[in-house]
Structure formats: C-alpha cells, structure tokens
Amino acid sequence: QVQLVESGGGLVQAGGSLRLSCVASGMIFSIARMGWYRQAPGKQRELVADITSEGSTTFADSVKGRFTISRDNAANTLYLQLNSLRPEDTAVYYCNARLGRYSYWGQGTQVTVSS
Secondary structure (H helix, E strand, O other), X not given: OOEEEEEOOEEEEOOOOEEEEEEEEOOOHHHOEEEEEEEOOOOOOEEEEEEOOXXXXXXXXXXXXXXXXXXXXXXXXXXXXXXXXXXXXXXXXXXXEEEOOEEEEXXXXXXXEEO
16 A cells, blocks of 8 residues: 655754655655645645656745755655745645545654744
C-alpha cells in the first residue's frame, strides 16, 4: 500500500529555516504529482506547493519567494525548503501524492514558528 512519511518539522524562530522531507513507498513515485499542504488550528487545509512529474511547480501566494519544493525520483523523496519563516506559517504540514484519480496523504509534521 502507499505510504508517505514526513519528517523535518520542529520549532524555529521567525526568520529561520526548515527542510521537510516526505519519503514515499508502495507507488511509482516518478509519475505522481506531489504536493505539500498545511493546516493551522481552526483553519482549512490549504495547498502550499506542488510539483508535477515533469518538475513544474506551483506555490501559494503566501509562500512565493520563501519556500521551494523539489523531488528526488531516485530516492522517492519530496522536499520542501522553508525559508524566512513567519509565525503565520505555523501549521501541520502534510505530504500528498496524486496518481490519476487517487490521492494519498502522510500523517503530517508540525512546524511551529515563534515570534
């Protein structure tokens, strides 16, 4: 079965950086559209960034210029580099994989940014 395991979250001061990783198994990673979503307390889950199998990327306006998404198909791993973090970036960050009509989620990793 498909498994997505995120890591790299933590507590960081405003202006700091983190790098999230998502290791995928049980799927053909290279053909999947992969993405990072986040959900803050009391808010809906929102798209942060995604990347197609060809490497095209999309970012939420709130993170453009600060976050970078990348993938290593040989390692079945998705990354999210978070720079210039702000308190409003505090959320649980989820990895998502889309294969055709199927969508899979990881368990999430907490990112907390202190002011």
